[in-house]
Amino acid sequence: MKNPSIDTHPPADEVAQEPLLVVDNLHVEFATRQGVVRAVNGVSYTVNAGESLAVLGESGSGKSVTAQAIMGILDMPPARIPKGEVRFRGTDVLQLSEQARGQIRGQRIAMIFQDALSALNPVFTVGWQIGEMFRVHRGMSRRDANNKAVELMDRVRIPAARQRVNDYPHQFSGGMRQRIMIAMAIALDPEVLIADEPTTALDVTVQAQIMDLLAELQRESNMGLILITHDLGVVADVADKIAVMYAGRIVEHALVHDIYKNPAHPYSKGLLDSIPRVDMKGQELYAIKGLPPNLLNMPPGCAFHPRCPYGRPNCVTDVPPLYEISGTRGSACHYYREVLDGTVQ
Amino acid sequence: MGRFVIRRLLQAIPVLLGTTFLIFAIVYALPGDPIQALAGERRVDPILAATLREQFHLNDPLIVRYGYYLRDIVSGNFGTTFRGLPVSTIFEGKFAVTLKLATTALLFEAVIGIGLGLWAALRRGRWEDKAILAFTLLLVSIPTLVSGFVLQLVLGVQLKTSLGIAFFPVAGVQDGIRSYLLPGFVLATVSIAYLTRLTRTSLMETLRADYVRTAVAKGMPRSRVLGRHALRNSLIPLVTYLGADLGALMGGAVITETIFNLPGIGQQLFTSVYLRENPVVVGIVTVLVLIYIVANLVVDLLYAVLDPRIRYE
Ligand SMILES: Nc1ncnc2c1ncn2[C@@H]1O[C@H](COP(=O)(O)OP(=O)(O)O)[C@@H](O)[C@H]1O
Ligand code: SF4
Ligand SMILES: [Mg+2]
Numbered sequence: 092m093k094n095p096s097i098d099t100h101p102p103a104d105e106v107a108q109e110p111l112l113v114v115d116n117l118h119v120e121f122a123t124r125q126g127v128v129r130a131v132n133g134v135s136y137t138v139n140a141g142e143s144l145a146v147l148g149e150s151g152s153g154k155s156v157t158a159q160a161i162m163g164i165l166d167m168p169p170a171r172i173p174k175g176e177v178r179f180r181g182t183d184v185l186q187l188s189e190q191a192r193g194q195i196r197g198q199r200i201a202m203i204f205q206d207a208l209s210a211l212n213p214v215f216t217v218g219w220q221i222g223e224m225f226r227v228h229r230g231m232s233r234r235d236a237n238n239k240a241v242e243l244m245d246r247v248r249i250p251a252a253r254q255r256v257n258d259y260p261h262q263f264s265g266g267m268r269q270r271i272m273i274a275m276a277i278a279l280d281p282e283v284l285i286a287d288e289p290t291t292a293l294d295v296t297v298q299a300q301i302m303d304l305l306a307e308l309q310r311e312s313n314m315g316l317i318l319i320t321h322d323l324g325v326v327a328d329v330a331d332k333i334a335v336m337y338a339g340r341i342v343e344h345a346l347v348h349d350i351y352k353n354p355a356h357p358y359s360k361g362l363l364d365s366i367p368r369v370d371m372k373g374q375e376l377y378a379i380k381g382l383p384p385n386l387l388n389m390p391p392g393c394a395f396h397p398r399c400p401y402g403r404p405n406c407v408t409d410v411p412p413l414y415e416i417s418g419t420r421g422s423a424c425h426y427y428r429e430v431l432d433g434t435v436q
Numbered sequence: 437m438g439r440f441v442i443r444r445l446l447q448a449i450p451v452l453l454g455t456t457f458l459i460f461a462i463v464y465a466l467p468g469d470p471i472q473a474l475a476g477e478r479r480v481d482p483i484l485a486a487t488l489r490e491q492f493h494l495n496d497p498l499i500v501r502y503g504y505y506l507r508d509i510v511s512g513n514f515g516t517t518f519r520g521l522p523v524s525t526i527f528e529g530k531f532a533v534t535l536k537l538a539t540t541a542l543l544f545e546a547v548i549g550i551g552l553g554l555w556a557a558l559r560r561g562r563w564e565d566k567a568i569l570a571f572t573l574l575l576v577s578i579p580t581l582v583s584g585f586v587l588q589l590v591l592g593v594q595l596k597t598s599l600g601i602a603f604f605p606v607a608g609v610q611d612g613i614r615s616y617l618l619p620g621f622v623l624a625t626v627s628i629a630y631l632t633r634l635t636r637t638s639l640m641e642t643l644r645a646d647y648v649r650t651a652v653a654k655g656m657p658r659s660r661v662l663g664r665h666a667l668r669n670s671l672i673p674l675v676t677y678l679g680a681d682l683g684a685l686m687g688g689a690v691i692t693e694t695i696f697n698l699p700g701i702g703q704q705l706f707t708s709v710y711l712r713e714n715p716v717v718v719g720i721v722t723v724l725v726l727i728y729i730v731a732n733l734v735v736d737l738l739y740a741v742l743d744p745r746i747r748y749e
Contacts, residue, residue: 164652197655204653209646213745214668227656259744275654 109181110137111315112161112200112283117175119156119339122168128386130156132339133175135413138283138315143306145318145326145347147362148336151383154319157336158285160185161317162202163192179283198228201281205288207268211260217244217271218256224278243274247304266297270304277308284309285317290325302329324366327351332419335359338384338394341413345420355422355431357399393425401426440747444736448729455729456509459721460502463714492516505718514719523719526704531723534700537692538685540613540620545627546678550671552628553635558662560640568632575629580688584622584695591618619696623689627681634677635670642670672742679735683728 119131131153138144146154159165161177163184176183179200184192204210212220221243222236231239237256244252247270249263260268269289276284286305290298306329309316318326326333327347334344335358343356354360361379381398384390390397396406406425413421416431424430488494493501508515514523556568605615642648643666651665690702701720708716740747 162653164649193655193657195655197653202653204646204650206646210650212647212651212665212669214743216744223656224654227660261745272650275650 109178110139111142111180112138112317113176113178114157114161115176115178117157117160117177118173119153119160119165120171120173122171123387126387129389130339130386131160134336134339134341136334136341136344138317140282140315141309141313142332143309143316143318143326143330145320145323145330145333146336147320147323147326147333149383150321151386152336153339154321154336155287158202158287158317158319161285162200163196164202197224197281198279199281200283200285201276201279202285202287203269203272203276203289206292207265207272208260208292210272211268213260216257216259217263220260221271221275221278224275228279239278240274243278244271246277247271247274247308249274265293266301269293269297269301273301273304273308277312277314280312281314283315283317285319287319288321289318291320291322298325302326305329323362335362338389339386340394340423341421342395342423343421344413349420353431355416355420355427356424357401357430358395360430393423401430440740441737444733448733452726452729455725456506456722457502459725460505460718461498463718463721464498464501509722514722515715523715526708526716527701527719527723530699530701530704533698534686534689534693534702535727536616537619537623537689537698537700538682540616541624541627541685542678542682544621544624545631545681548624549628549631550635550674553632554639554667556632556636557639557643560636565636568636572629572632575625578625580622580625580691581695583625584619584692587618587622588695615696615698619692619698622695623685623692627685631674631677631681635674638670638673639666642666645669668742672739675738675742676735679731679738682731683724686724686727 114134114136117131117134118129121128121130134153134157136144136146146157148154156165156170160170160172161184165172172185175185177185179195184195187195211217218237218240221240222231222233225231225236225239226233241252241256244256249255249267249270255263260271263271269292273289284305289305290301293301302325305316305318308314316329318330320326323333330347332344332346333350334341335350335356336342337358343350343354343359345355350359351363354363358379365378379398384394384397390407392405392407392409393399393402393411396402399406401424403426409425411423411425413423414427415421416427422430493504496504505515508523512524514527516522552568552571556565559565605618645666647669648661648666651661656665686701688702689698689700690706692698693700693702694706701724705717705720708720
């Protein structure tokens with residue numbers, strides 16, 4: 092049998108073929124009392140080293156569940172992954188033993204969460220929590236780990252790191268706490284960093300600072316970055332490409348400037364139109380009408396059809412595949428050409 | 437931390453004054469004449485009665501008598517009984533018995549209750565969890581009077597007569613720590629059940645917490661996620677329960693002490709109430725309140741040790 096561990100330095104040709112992380116036709120469902128919730132229905136995306144992918148979508152569209160499946164931190168049961176692959180440097184991590192996965196989780200693929208106050212343990216000092224990465228994964232002494240923690244806190248620009256390393260999470264501001272989360276996540280130089288709505292709980296000025304920090308850290312370390320958000324405005328400057336999710340599917344993926352210039356899916360268009368823009372000051376903001384579908388009872392055909400302003404009769408019956416528009420772009424809309432041309436009403 | 441301790445100690449003073457005064461007032465508001473009670477059915481010589489009244493300050497206003505009482509507490513003898521003995525001599529050895537009994541019960545409670553609770557939480561929904569739930573229901577539904585006598589009969593008497601194992605004494609305190617095992621367990625039964633449920637809920641709630649998910653995402657082994665990240669947080673509410681329960685266990689020791697014939701404070705309290713020995717009753721209750729307050733203080737300090745958010749408030 093092949094050794095399931097993953098080579099850090101695969102042959103050059105393999106690097107060329109296979110991106111750093113590939114999510115391929117991933118399905119995740121939850122067994123609940125009401126029935127099976129199909130939270131993720133065939134999501135695919137890729138991230139290369141040094142690349143930022145923004146995953147965009149309303150709350151409940153399956154962004155976090157996808158990320159948790161990549162990390163392997165879903166509770167199974169109730170969760171189940173009936174189909175799909177998550178290939179990290181060419182190896183499907185879903186097939187790895189729990190032990191082999193433990194070698195990747197946190198060390199090579201790391202994650203930060205939305206609410207840093209609840210995501211940090213209230214009863215341990217921040218230095219202890221950052222240092223834990225070095226003590227547990229690198230066998231460092233308490234003292235060395237603590238020094239590493241100070242270094243990392245400096246690196247994420249927490250003022251007076253040496254004095255504050257023994258403080259507790261509740262003694263920091265929201266922005267500083269998120270910096271601590273980031274310090275913890277990048278502690279062991281992960282190759283992929285997943286940031287799940289890292290700025291949603293913060294006020295606007297702090298949001299921009301955290302985004303800048305993430306972008307800077309990524310440039311320095313060349314890691315692949317997955318930025319999950321429901322707010323397109325937050326990621327526009329940082330992301331290279333965007334995957335838009337709706338009801339557990341990718342409905343459009345594209346390079347950031349392409350989608351900004353001209354979205355290829357009515358849902359992406361709706362999201363773009365609902366961002367406040369300087370040149371549209373004073374005009375009423377657009378909002379997509381209606382609510383996302385109930386995952387227990389998905390509408391037939393295109394899941395977006397009850398809310399779609401372009402809906403045609405066949406949208407109700409035929410599920411749109413992800414049409415490939417170009418090498419870097421796809422849209423799951425039967426009428427993407429018309430949406431791009433602006434010829435549909 | 438030092439300032440926190442001092443603040444809590446200072447806060448205990450008014451609580452102590454308030455509760456002792458309340459007890460004092462309540463016991464003295466009970467109907468009946470204690471001097472008459474001394475003589476039983478016989479008639480009391482009015483001059484002797486008047487002298488005794490003077491001697492025990494029975495004619496002074498309540499607040500003055502409370503002042504005398506505080507003086508007696510501070511001096512450590514808790515006043516004099518109507519029969520002329522210092523109340524503290526009546527306490528002698530008895531609080532120790534009850535305290536040992538309650539501590540044994542508390543240890544049973546902590547070890548069995550927390551142990552079963554953690555186990556149930558980790559095996560949530562499986563047969564172990566259901567069996568533990570059934571066991572706790574059994575524990576709360578059997579009255580102490582029944583479980584006490586049954587255990588006494590089975591482990592104390594029959595184990596000895598049928599198998600010749602005389603490990604559990606049937607009654608009394610002559611066998612040191614072994615004397616306290618059976619009564620301690622009997623006293624603890626209901627609390628074991630509650631603590632099991634509380635522990636189960638607490639750990640399950642903690643396991644759903646975001647910081648536990650963070651620990652998993654950091655790649656921490658499961659044993660570490662449970663033992664370091666979840667356990668400490670889930671212990672916090674349990675400490676409060678255990679601390680408050682020490683007082684309840686001491687107060688609830690009357691029945692257990694009677695079944696196992698332990699010369700503890702519960703038995704004494706019962707006798708003294710019956711004999712209308714008010715100074716003894718007030719003394720016992722005061723010491724119980726003191727123990728309760730100290731236990732609460734210890735809980736608060738433990739709380740601060742476990743939860744830095746309290747410490748740095
Ligand atoms: N443990 C769970 N049990 C049942 N349903 C879940 C569970 N976790 C997530 N879901 C469902 O999966 C869907 C997607 O959730 P999520 O990925 O968190 O959305 P978001 O895009 O906001 O991050 C939601 O509708 C949610 O109700
Ligand atoms: S397939 Fe039809 S309903 Fe779905 S987004 Fe396109 S036009 Fe709208
Ligand atoms: Mg989410």
